[in-house]
Amino acid sequence: MGWHEHAIFWQVYPLGFLGAEPVLAEDQAVTHRLPRLVDWLDYAVDLGVSGLLLGPVFTSYSHGYDTIDHFAIDPRLGDLDDFDALVAAAHARGLKVVLDGVFNHVGSRHPLVRAALGRPGAPEGGLFHVTWPAQGEPTYATFEGHGGLVALDHDAAAVAELVGEVMRYWLGRGADGWRLDAAYAVPPAFWAQVLPGVREEFPEAYVVGEVIHGEYAAIVAESGMDAVTQYELWKAIWSSLNDRNLWELDHALGRHNAMLDTFAPLTFVGNHDVTRLATRLTDDRHLPHALVVLLTVGGTPSLYYGDEQGLTGLKEERLGGDDAIRQPFPAAPADLPDEGWPVYRLHQELIALRRRHPWLHRARTRTLTLTNEVLAYEVTAPRGPAAGRLLVVLNLADGDAEVAYEATPAPAVLAGHAAAGDGLVRVPAHAWAVLG
Template sequence: MREPNWVEHAVWWQVYPLGFTGAYPEGRENGGLTRITAWLDYAVELGASGLLLGPVFAAETHGYDTTDHLRIDPRLGDDAAFDALVAAAHDRGLRVLLDGVFNHVGRGHAAFQDVLAQGRDAPTASWFRLTWPDGGGEPEYATFEGHGALVGLNHAEPAVADYVTEVMTHWLRRGADGWRLDAAYAVPAGFWATVLPRVRAEFPGAYLVGEVIHGDYAQFVEQSTMDSVTQYELWKAIWSALNAANFFELSWALERHNGFLDTFVPQTFVGNHDVTRLASKLTDERHVPLALALLCTLGGTPSIYAGDEQGFQGVKEDREHGDDAVRPAFPAEPAGLAPYGWPLYHLHQELIGLRRRHPWLHHARTEPVHLTNEQFAYAASDGDRRLIVALSVGAGPAELPVPYGKSVLHGRAELRRPGSAGTVVVLPAHGWAVLEA
């Protein structure tokens, strides 16, 4: 595995800066990146060790239509504001991961504007996949998923690889600790295999994780030379199994997850800026703690999407501005949050604390101990270190066999005959527990 050693201890708090600060879609005065600085102590107290930032570079609208990768978006501030945020994060022991959009650019990007102004003879014409019409006029161009505002880059062009390498190393020199590579699945793996070793030559400690939704995760990691990719299979299995009362689906996904861990450690999550909020996705809010217990006890590098720790709701819709509900503005400081979200925040503290005290969970494999539609117990282990996690979505109390479970570390449960081959855990309705084993 290529990932830096420090990643074993990483728990990310993910922020979408343009939404968080109120810069988009409102576009009002918002305090920019300084506003995020006011929340860093909150992230530390949550238990996070890193800040996973969404786009901060100059863009036209939502940040994923970049117009200048070497400039901080004016809606968020300037270079000084970025430097101050990174310094404040590092002072608190927080790493900083940036979001790089290198599959496509916004139409306003200088390289594409040169094409529109100069035509076929533009020095950057080879940066894009263009079809020139007979008789002149604007060329047709490859887009990202049909969005005309997103101009696809030509990843076979060496100058594009040079440009991406320059951008990545520039911000690592400025203090970033790594990159989330947006829409990495849409970029040929060979392109990343050209760029990332050049980045690591100067920054061997950088963490490089790609957004990949479908496909062969392990093969993509190997061919691209990335450290990790996003574990969407597990995300889907967690909420789907809880909603359908079908732990067989989750158990199957965990077998897949074990296989991925043989090649790389996936970036795990139960919510992010691109999907419906967990509290809205689950049909029973009592299952939010079960999802969190899973995230914090499975192998992976977990991230918490800002607001999920307070039980924020929001539904992603397939329309223009359909992401806005899951990317809301936050108060100026944590004191402005509603009081009813804090119990869930404290549960996050408890389970992230468990994670931080057992860093071996980063590499842990799982094995089913007890499996029915409505109840599931699994052992998470790494060598001779072992925990048992018991879950129930049943409407009444449930007894699950958990051989050699010793004590209840977290959750509400009763343990009978602890430490024996006949150990049983009794969970309340919709209950969960983490056991010492």
């Protein structure tokens, strides 16, 4: 265990948040945008989070995931001094900083790629899967068919050395951990080779991999990462709320319990790659229900910037299809629309509840009541001196929900709306409650 045991992240995609140009110009001048992010740190602290999960900040050609230089800050965002100041300001407020590491591939404009494709037998070619035909131009392996994203050869020792060097360099500059982008596309054995050297120098570094499908626990065990992203739970939350089929969520919580036996997943209801929660849900009365699940079950929660203001945005599978979910923020919190602040205050309430119960990091759930539209679950600490117990009730129905309980005296309502007495907890239509 480490500091991440108590972490709640605010995920920020800097290129979008700060309104950077969509592509890097050949003569791009340094624009000092990162200092504007410093101005939002108090907003994050007031929200209740304890860490920043930053999207790409290294020099890239466009969206940040087509890296050109792993050792430089993207000039659309600023320079090394700006980065150092951001980390220092975050740490001064008690916020950890986790960086986005794109180590499955690099941008096609990366100098190593250009050297590898410059001539047959170039030593840089050993970093990639380059094929030289008898005639014509060389070809190379890509990430999911994107010609601008050149896949690294993770069997090459030089790639492991490069990735380890990059990770250690930024940890040495003050970063506290890494999100490993597209970790699902990299053999776990590669991370098992790289991470021990990183942890030898930085034992407190938190490492979480982006994994969408697969056996999460096995990937964590084989790779040596601390955690992976919990896409199963993300999908079950919004899908079960939309379909009013809480059996799906119950099934996902059972699988989530099994994961918690070996690791604490990174949990979320929104991120930079998916349609925003407020757009995804078909009934906005159920947005609080999604947050309640996120902040009362085990794992390390991550909140995507703007979701705490109820921002909308639809992801589309087209060029520029991510723009709507990676929108810029204004200069200061005071410039945010008034209608978003009630959602912010709801986030504050639920985050505060979680921080008062830190044992929730590895807590397990036990279903007490389950119908299509009503789910009540008990949350308990697995073991140890930090034992605790909460009761969570989600009601999607058009009428009141009644849930039996076996507690004397009646549990207190910690958040939400409920009445408890006579062995029953009553929650109004389309409402929720957390009791303890």
